[in-house]
Amino acid sequence: VRRLVLILGDQLWLDNPALADFDPAQDRVLMIEAPGESTGVWSHQARITVFLSAMRHFRERVLAQGWPLDYIGLEDEPEGHADRFTDRLARCLQRIRPVRLDVCECGEWQMQQGLEACATAAGVPLHWHADTHFLCSRERFARWTRGRREWRMEHFYREMRREHRVLMDGDQPLGGQWNFDADNRKAYPRTGPGWIPEPARFEPDDITREVMALVRRRFAGHPGSLDHFIWPVTREQGLQALRRFIDERLLGFGPYQDAMWNDTPYGWHSLLSVALNLHLIHPREVIDAVEQAHRERGEQALPLAGVEGFIRQVLGWREFIRGVYWQEMPGLREANHFGHQRPLPAWYWTGETDMACLRDAIGQTLRHGYAHHIQRLMLLGQYALLAEIDPRQVADWFLAVYVDAIEWVELPNVAGMALYANGGRFTSKPYVASGQYVSRMSNHCQGCRFRPELRTGPQACPMTTLYWHFLDRHEAELAASPRTALMVRNLQRLTPGERQAIRSQAAWLLDGAAASAPGAAHGPG
Ligand code: FAD
Structure with a gap:
């Protein structure tokens, strides 16, 4: 041979x-x-x-x-x-x-x-x-980082747009703007998401059924369910999923990409990460098909804001994250900027927590092997950061539970973006927010036994308590950065007594992992 x-x-x-x-x-x-x-x-x-x-x-x-x-x-x-x-x-x-x-x-x-x-x-x-599945080679990314103190996705993305001539009008961005993020952050209406067209679902064929039987036999003790398996496993299916997404779901993706709602596992998202990550479909064909649909169907049918928002994920974030991975390994796996050492709560594997948002996100993760970006970042990742969990354990969890998880894309997202474990190499600040953010972006807090506006007391939302505790603990570092100084100023408005109460409640939460057990005990006071 x-x-x-x-x-x-x-x-x-x-x-x-x-x-x-x-x-x-x-x-x-x-x-x-x-x-x-x-x-x-x-x-x-x-x-x-x-x-x-x-x-x-x-x-x-x-x-x-x-x-x-x-x-x-x-x-x-x-x-x-x-x-x-x-x-x-x-x-x-x-x-x-x-x-x-x-x-x-x-x-x-x-x-x-x-x-x-x-x-x-x-x-x-x-x-x-060299892997030609990516538009930006490892060498090209390394060149881009040279001489840059800070790596910012936005700068990289603009270069990619120019270099690959995506959404361009001559040498200017189509629509006169590089970024339409401000239009893309809506919550669902208060009455709920309404009707969302179904994503493409692929019935398991003989090969998949045989594999499922094998997995059930050989990996019976592994987490997750196979009862809702809808994923594309061939190129033809990947292309069908892309077509269905563009025709029926891209329109809602733009405005609602950050929105969350109980029992709405897929929202308007594309579910294309599996087909992309397995190389069944090429990012260039995804980008081209989306851009072409916009140009052919026009602004009314497929507004540029949503189209740009989607292309930013694939041409911007996905390529950027891959570049970061190869620049930062092997150190990224050990990175632990805040020195967090706590073990991952056992309920990350079961969803048995009183926090309705995390219960919903973990529940769908175990059922479907899927959660969308904001669930991963602002619920599961953010809680792990605020609860001071060892980044290695968090990364292992994320690598295990998602159908699209491969280390090059999982690790920079977890260690870099969600946990700030590499000290902000490519994010300008830790992504942290209190339960109020969850309340604004979802209906999880309605019917939750915790209240997102409360920092302390038996009904305080653990996300909120731990958010304030995070600010308190890292006050000096956060105050020194213009991106986070405002958060700290809000903290500094609290009385010494209020700050002490936050510390006690946080210690009780963290040491007792109190929010973990169903029907867990009430707060310290
Ligand atoms: P859509 O929301 O429809 O986005 C379209 C495509 O853009 C995705 O299919 C994906 O290819 C790309 N994309 C969007 N955001 C990112 C991003 N931050 N990084 C890289 N590509 C992106 N993605 C994975 O593919 N595998 C992972 O293991 C993974 N782990 C993550 C862990 C955390 C903590 C976070 C915050 C994000 C993670 N992501 C991961 C990125 C993103 O959440 C998923 O790509 C996305 O949710 C997949 O669903 P979708 O195909 O419906 O995406």
Whole structure:
């Protein structure tokens, strides 16, 4: 075998650069399912199913090309034997003895190290191919960071808009403005979200059903449910999901992307992260289809504000986050700016908390393997920050529970954006808010036993108490930054007695993890 082309579970496209010039007469494709990938990182059953099913569907595509393929299935090797991905790869390299191993850049720093070590040990030269799935290469991002003290998504995004000619009118941004964020922050009306068109749902086919049976048997103790599995596992399905989103849901995405409501797991969101992250569809085709729909249908049918808001997520945030990951690893995994050491409350795995917002967000996470951005950032991530939880434990949780979780995108979002664990390398301030924000952006607080406006006392919202406690604890640091100085000024208006009461209540919450148990005890006083 001249070249052995290894295709990883999140590289499922025929344009994979490692497959360029593939010659079936001399080359082979290798795909490996490894149980360690689901247990080394604790994993939601739907997440395991997404990966395995998409890989098995891609196996069919490779075979349809007439290409020779070695596919190592999860149960092809005796249980417990060679469970780790790299153990399985090492055995394949020994057996196949290729002249060269070809791989597209992977989505995880640890995996990259593992592959290199494995190839070196086997004496097989490893050839990395730059991942053309992204519009901004790792080198391009590194160049962008050079000489910049602060990395700001907005600056990066504008360069990407110009460079890739997205939403441009000559050399000016379409509509005369780069950013329409101010139009995109609405809560749902007080009467509720009303009718939201359904996202595309894909009934499990035979392959997916077989994988589900395997996952239920082999990973029975893993969190999450498979009862609501709707995810695309092929390119065709990814494209259908994109089409459905543009035709029916993009219109509401813009204004309501930050809104939350009980039992509304998907809102107007696109649910495209799985198809994108597995490389089933290319971000460029997503961006082009959305821009084209706007240009063809016009401002009335698809306003620019929402279209720009969506493209900002894909061309801006997604590319930026990936660049940050490769610049900041391996340190990002250890980053802990505030030195937080508390363990993750057990109820993150069950949703059994009296806080209605977190109960809803965790509940849907376990049911669907999905929560939208603001739920992840301003509920689950923010609570973990305010409750002083060890960032490593938080990152492990996020990596486990979401169907779209791959470390390159999960870790910068968790450690960098939600927890400020890297000390604000790319965010200008910690994302913190009291329960009042949740109350404004959702209906969770109605019917919750806590009251978002109360800082102390038996009915105080833990999010609110811990928000004020966070300001109190980090007063000097927050006062020194113009972005957070105003928050601190509000804190400084409180009397010493009020501040002491916040400290006591926070200590009681944090030490007793009091809000965790259903029907937990009341406050300290
Ligand atoms: P939409 O809201 O419809 O957005 C469209 C697309 O934009 C997404 O599919 C995604 O590809 C991209 N996007 C939007 N925001 C981001 C962002 N902050 N970073 C990167 N891409 C973005 N995304 C993941 O794909 N995997 C993760 O494991 C993940 N973990 C996260 C953890 C935290 C704490 C936070 C705050 C965000 C995380 N995100 C993650 C980003 C974002 O929340 C998800 O991409 C999004 O919720 C996926 O749902 P959607 O496809 O309906 O997205």
